[in-house]
Amino acid sequence: MADRSGARFLTELMSLHGGPGFEHRVAEYVKGALAPLCTDVCYDRMGNLVARIAGDAGDADAPADPHADARPAAASAARPKQRPPRLMLAAHVDEIALIVTRIEEGGFLRVAQTGGFDPRTLVGQEVVVHASRPLRGVVGSKPPHLTTPEERKKAPSLEDLFIDLAMPEVRVREQVRVGDRVTIHRDPLELMNGRIAGKALDNRASAAVLLECARTLRSLRHEADVYLVCTVQEEVGMRGAAAVVETVRPDIAIAVDVTFGDFPGQAPDESFKLGKGPAITFGPNIHPQVFGGLRDTAVRHHIPYQIELSQEPTGTDANAFQTAGDGVATGLVGVAIRYVHTSVECVAYADIEDCGRLLAFYATTVDRSVVEGLSCY
Amino acid sequence: MLLKRLTEAMGPPGFEDDIREVIRAEAKPFADRCDTDVLGNLICEKGAGNPGVRVMVDAHMDEVGLMIVHVEDNGLLRFRALGGIDPRVLVSKPVRIGRDGRPGVIGAKPVHLQSQEERGKPLKMEQLYIDIGARDKDDALAVVQPGDVAVFATECETIGDGCVKAKSLDDRIGCAVLLEILKRTYRLPLFAVFTVQEEIGLRGAGPAAHRIRPDVAISVEGTVCFDVVDAPGHGQATVLGRGPAFTVQDGRTLADRRFLEFLIAVAEKYNIPYQLRRVKGGSNNFAAIQRTREGVAGGAISVPVRYIHAPAQIASLDDYEHTIRLLDAVLREIEAGAWTG
Numbered sequence: 001m002a003d004r005s006g007a008r009f010l011t012e013l014m015s016l017h018g019g020p021g022f023e024h025r026v027a028e029y030v031k032g033a034l035a036p037l038c039t040d041v042c043y044d045r046m047g048n049l050v051a052r053i054a055g056d057a058g059d060a061d062a063p064a065d066p067h068a069d070a071r072p073a074a075a076s077a078a079r080p081k082q083r084p085p086r087l088m089l090a091a092h093v094d095e096i097a098l099i100v101t102r103i104e105e106g107g108f109l110r111v112a113q114t115g116g117f118d119p120r121t122l123v124g125q126e127v128v129v130h131a132s133r134p135l136r137g138v139v140g141s142k143p144p145h146l147t148t149p150e151e152r153k154k155a156p157s158l159e160d161l162f163i164d165l166a167m168p169e170v171r172v173r174e175q176v177r178v179g180d181r182v183t184i185h186r187d188p189l190e191l192m193n194g195r196i197a198g199k200a201l202d203n204r205a206s207a208a209v210l211l212e213c214a215r216t217l218r219s220l221r222h223e224a225d226v227y228l229v230c231t232v233q234e235e236v237g238m239r240g241a242a243a244v245v246e247t248v249r250p251d252i253a254i255a256v257d258v259t260f261g262d263f264p265g266q267a268p269d270e271s272f273k274l275g276k277g278p279a280i281t282f283g284p285n286i287h288p289q290v291f292g293g294l295r296d297t298a299v300r301h302h303i304p305y306q307i308e309l310s311q312e313p314t315g316t317d318a319n320a321f322q323t324a325g326d327g328v329a330t331g332l333v334g335v336a337i338r339y340v341h342t343s344v345e346c347v348a349y350a351d352i353e354d355c356g357r358l359l360a361f362y363a364t365t366v367d368r369s370v371v372e373g374l375s376c377y
Numbered sequence: 378m379l380l381k382r383l384t385e386a387m388g389p390p391g392f393e394d395d396i397r398e399v400i401r402a403e404a405k406p407f408a409d410r411c412d413t414d415v416l417g418n419l420i421c422e423k424g425a426g427n428p429g430v431r432v433m434v435d436a437h438m439d440e441v442g443l444m445i446v447h448v449e450d451n452g453l454l455r456f457r458a459l460g461g462i463d464p465r466v467l468v469s470k471p472v473r474i475g476r477d478g479r480p481g482v483i484g485a486k487p488v489h490l491q492s493q494e495e496r497g498k499p500l501k502m503e504q505l506y507i508d509i510g511a512r513d514k515d516d517a518l519a520v521v522q523p524g525d526v527a528v529f530a531t532e533c534e535t536i537g538d539g540c541v542k543a544k545s546l547d548d549r550i551g552c553a554v555l556l557e558i559l560k561r562t563y564r565l566p567l568f569a570v571f572t573v574q575e576e577i578g579l580r581g582a583g584p585a586a587h588r589i590r591p592d593v594a595i596s597v598e599g600t601v602c603f604d605v606v607d608a609p610g611h612g613q614a615t616v617l618g619r620g621p622a623f624t625v626q627d628g629r630t631l632a633d634r635r636f637l638e639f640l641i642a643v644a645e646k647y648n649i650p651y652q653l654r655r656v657k658g659g660s661n662n663f664a665a666i667q668r669t670r671e672g673v674a675g676g677a678i679s680v681p682v683r684y685i686h687a688p689a690q691i692a693s694l695d696d697y698e699h700t701i702r703l704l705d706a707v708l709r710e711i712e713a714g715a716w717t718g
Contacts, residue, residue, distance in 0.1 A: 108606040118488035119468035166537025191510025243607030342469035
């Protein structure tokens with residue numbers, strides 16, 4: 001890492017808290033980093049952040065505020081001729097979280113999922129309860145002195161777990177309400193080889209990809225308007241993604257999301273190497289020309305890459321993008337992280353740089369003829 | 378904060394070098410001398426030549442930890458426990474390895490890739506690895522060797538209302554109590570012992586007591602506290618904030634009733650809250666000390682600690698202060714001749 005500011009941006013982003021439906025502080029932080037590199041930046045009504053880098057083609061009719069976009073009745077056919085191609089690169093910025101469902105006797109909290117935690121990874125974990133002020137807590141665990149051999153054979157379910165705020169019930173009730181959100185407390189760690197570990201790398205790693213992409217794009221010519229988007233509520237079922245397609249109306253939408261790093265016991269086609277470049281997804285969820293364009297770009301620019309094969313709609317925003325509006329030519333790229341959905345997710349920063357470069361160079365290839373070809377089968 | 382310096386130091390059983398240096402630096406200004414014995418116990422004397430009852434107070438400085446036992450071809454580290462750790466608390470935690478505290482994380486297969494059957498089972502220690510970011514085996518072996526030890530990477534911080542959260546409060550909180558006591562002066566021969574290897578079977582305390590030949594020995598321990606939701610009253614052991622706990626009977630000890638009554642009398646005289654430890658499991662160094670030479674009088678004073686042997690433990694600072702006050706009062710009473718054994 002010659003320039004460490006990207007890694008610093010990532011670790012600061014990881015330290016922020018933003019589960020589904022409360023991504024604003026995270027999005028604001030990304031906005032602060034992207035705004036100087038972009039033509040205009042705004043939010044849509046769902047809370048998705050939309051940052052536009054105008055293409056070289058000139059864009060008299062591209063609105064500063066997408067809400068102001070006049071939508072001609074028969075836009076679909078005519079659109080590519082009327083305005084520069086639009087390439088959307090989108091990373092969700094929410095992280096998996098929990099929600100307080102009950103305050104128990106003694107002031108202990110029960111929680112439910114807003115996102116997919118493996119409850120086994122929550123035992124003994126430190127958390128932040130976003131109450132009237134942020135409160136630190138610990139997910140309790142029974143000491144081995146008291147557990148029976150039978151108990152040790154059981155994986156705890158979320159219903160059995162509780163959060164300890166180390167304060168009396170009356171003080172808890174003053175500050176905490178049912179419905180308050182809970183996220184993991186974890187300072188990012190720097191491991192060997194420029195690897196970074198911590199919470200929320202899914203998907204703040206991809207927000208860092210967007211920043212790397214924007215930086216690379218500054219020195220490149222591109223006809224397309226490039227929209228760098230941070231979506232909301234992906235972890236509860238890609239709820240922000242469809243709305244942002246209506247807002248941006250992209251010709252090509254590429255979701256940037258993490259994939260599975262290798263770990264013993266995982267299938268080989270679900271195990272991607274850290275430090276070996278971004279994974280480019282291929283399969284029914286992906287437009288074949290978008291996939292081909294990404295792969296060709298990687299080859300041309302000597303960017304290492306891996307190919308991920310998918311057989312069904314992916315568990316990413318690409319799923320929603322593909323069928324939103326009139327349908328969108330969709331791609332999916334991302335970096336491999338180990339231990340997805342734990343609080344020690346692990347990434348190689350070099351992959352983030354490579355992924356950012358891949359997307360920037362791909363953006364330079366998107367012109368009107370590419371867009372017109374997308375519907376030609 | 379003393380508790381921060383103590384709890385953030387490294388010291389699994391048999392590998393107490395780092396914590397011993399931290400404690401030695403804290404104790405030295407207040408003790409007449411600080412010696413180590415052949416096992417690595419740190420023995421701090423104060424007024425050893427004084428007439429009166431020879432009192433040994435002890436706290437163990439070791440903590441539960443991990444040992445790296447093998448490096449895989451892919452650079453991940455296999456490990457085993459040093460002391461009693463429920464493997465279920467290890468998943469998704471950061472650790473620090475070796476003397477330079479190299480960071481690593483204990484990851485797990487993503488939930489997305491696990492079958493329903495796998496999800497229902499706890500992860501065994503054999504399924505877990507420490508990831509230090511190494512690219513492969515050689516890359517890892519350049520910085521970590523089998524035999525290196527690791528501990529949880531938990532920051533010591535205050536939490537909630539008057540509580541502290543840290544790793545190794547069992548028994549660094551006892552070490553802190555002893556260090557506070559060492560700052561004071563008593564007209565009796567006092568031996569404050571920071572013992573090794575408690576967590577793998579009370580290994581250090583016996584030889585230390587054998588050497589010191591105390592008339593009275595008091596172990597200060599961070600003990601089981603499970604006063605949480607759904608825990609039945611009889612399974613709580615101790616309650617946070619209700620004061621230091623006295624052992625009646627645990628896994629290895631029947632309390633010396635004379636000394637137990639003495640502790641209770643002192644607590645009541647000085648109006649210090651106390652509780653009885655209400656669980657049979659677990660033990661502390663007094664079990665080993667009690668049976669050295671011809672037998673030793675004494676007992677244990679324990680600070681309740683929630684989630685002991687887990688990465689993030691919680692103790693009440695009131696309990697901590699009350700334990701210091703109580704041990705001080707006990708020493709004052711012994712000094713005044715109230716303990717007649």
